[in-house]
Amino acid sequence: MNYSKRRDRLADKLPPYSLFMVCSGKAPYKAGDELYPFEVNRDFYYLTGIDEPKLVYLLWKDKDGYTEELFTERFDPVMAKWVGGKIQAKEASRISGIDAYNILYLDQLDEEIGSYLNRFAAKNPALYPCLRREETAQDDDELTKRVRYLQRHYPSLKVYNASPIVTEMRLVKDAEEIKELRKGIHITNEALKLMWKNLKPGMNESEAEAWFDFTLKKERMAHSFDSIFGSGKNATVLHYASNNCVMKDGTLLLTDLGASSRHYCADISRTVPVNGTFTPRQRQIYDTVLACNRHIIDYAKNGMTLRDLHMESLRFYERELPKLGLLKRGKTVRDYYWHSVGHMLGLETHDVAIPDYTLRNGNVFTVEPGLYLEEEGIGVRIEDNVVMKNGCAEVLSAEIMKDPDEIEAFLRNK
Numbered sequence: 567m568n569y570s571k572r573r574d575r576l577a578d579k580l581p582p583y584s585l586f587m588v589c590s591g592k593a594p595y596k597a598g599d600e601l602y603p604f605e606v607n608r609d610f611y612y613l614t615g616i617d618e619p620k621l622v623y624l625l626w627k628d629k630d631g632y633t634e635e636l637f638t639e640r641f642d643p644v645m646a647k648w649v650g651g652k653i654q655a656k657e658a659s660r661i662s663g664i665d666a667y668n669i670l671y672l673d674q675l676d677e678e679i680g681s682y683l684n685r686f687a688a689k690n691p692a693l694y695p696c697l698r699r700e701e702t703a704q705d706d707d708e709l710t711k712r713v714r715y716l717q718r719h720y721p722s723l724k725v726y727n728a729s730p731i732v733t734e735m736r737l738v739k740d741a742e743e744i745k746e747l748r749k750g751i752h753i754t755n756e757a758l759k760l761m762w763k764n765l766k767p768g769m770n771e772s773e774a775e776a777w778f779d780f781t782l783k784k785e786r787m788a789h790s791f792d793s794i795f796g797s798g799k800n801a802t803v804l805h806y807a808s809n810n811c812v813m814k815d816g817t818l819l820l821t822d823l824g825a826s827s828r829h830y831c832a833d834i835s836r837t838v839p840v841n842g843t844f845t846p847r848q849r850q851i852y853d854t855v856l857a858c859n860r861h862i863i864d865y866a867k868n869g870m871t872l873r874d875l876h877m878e879s880l881r882f883y884e885r886e887l888p889k890l891g892l893l894k895r896g897k898t899v900r901d902y903y904w905h906s907v908g909h910m911l912g913l914e915t916h917d918v919a920i921p922d923y924t925l926r927n928g929n930v931f932t933v934e935p936g937l938y939l940e941e942e943g944i945g946v947r948i949e950d951n952v953v954m955k956n957g958c959a960e961v962l963s964a965e966i967m968k969d970p971d972e973i974e975a976f977l978r979n980k
């Protein structure tokens with residue numbers, strides 16, 4: 567991916583005499599000498615492509631252009647023997663396109679910032695840290711600490727959050743990002759098919775999950791999030807993730823899962839009969855959810871908001887649910903469908919978003935209507951991933967089967 571180009575575009579959006587800053591983050595402490603797995607800050611990753619902890623990226627914009635610097639930890643030969651070396655300047659430069667001579671050490675950071683702020687003091691320089699809500703809530707967040715330190719030392723320094731600028735950029739995916747999403751979706755499909763081939767009544771949900779995980783492990787792909795394997799009544803619990811019940815004959819298995827390729831997250835839901843055949847009632851519910859899924863995909867156009875799509879899914883169910891014998895005795899659509907129809911997708915499963923944002927080419931999001939009938943032990947969700955192209959939604963996950971006849975044929979002939 568061309569990360570330099572992304573930073574060029576970021577610099578274009580910043581006013582002159584601003585100092586943009588983003589950190590890669592670090593793994594939280596777990597216990598003993600153990601850390602939780604490291605998850606790179608997605609804004610940092612989006613702008614540099616480097617997936618390493620404890621790095622700081624700085625972009626200084628003046629009136630003519632911008633300079634950039636990356637700060638890394640010094641090489642520690644003792645640590646290198648235990649956990650391997652830190653990323654070297656040459657490698658960081660190769661990945662990100664930042665000139666190697668602009669890659670410095672973290673202990674030089676304060677001095678560098680100080681020199682910018684002093685040199686251009688007359689121009690009222692402003693600080694643009696890229697901060698997200700979750701980070702500002704964490705006291706030990708590196709960027710939050712730096713911002714507080716700078717505010718103490720430069721009381722007149724204005725601070726603006728740069729994350730809305732980066733959010734807008736991240737919302738529009740380029741061809742290479744779409745390629746990564748397609749890779750994740752393709753492996754998700756391979757993994758689903760292997761799981762379905764091995765699916766049978768009496769099996770534990772955890773065993774089905776293990777069949778899915780096999781392909782991801784083999785392909786060295788990460789999960790976009792903790793998989794949901796809910797059979798029967800469990801499928802009506804939205805974020806059921808215990809995945810430890812025996813799947814009974816005659817029930818449906820709802821799975822919500824995905825593989826991520828270079829952090830680009832697939833997010834797919836499919837619902838299949840555990841024994842290979844839908845009951846007439848299950849089929850009725852399934853057909854309605856599928857019709858809603860297809861309707862929203864057709865309906866989506868540039869200029870609409872995700873909320874518009876959600877409202878349309880409510881109207882669709884308003885018309886269709888009475889035909890299923892639902893919406894009686896004061897029940898509303900919300901009793902059977904209480905989540906929204908979709909969310910933005912990208913470097914995060916629930917990707918960055920802007921309220922009332924109108925869809926445009928390059929946006930990627932999910933379309934995932936569901937119906938949950940707790941009393942009948944039926945939960946169905948059908949979730950696809952789509953990209954806006956030429957004003958309409960193109961399905962990225964078209965290869966993953968959702969036609970009920972096709973699903974039954976696959977499950978019977980496995």
Ligand SMILES: [Mn+2]
Pocket residue numbers: 833909932934949
């Ligand atoms: Mn989703």
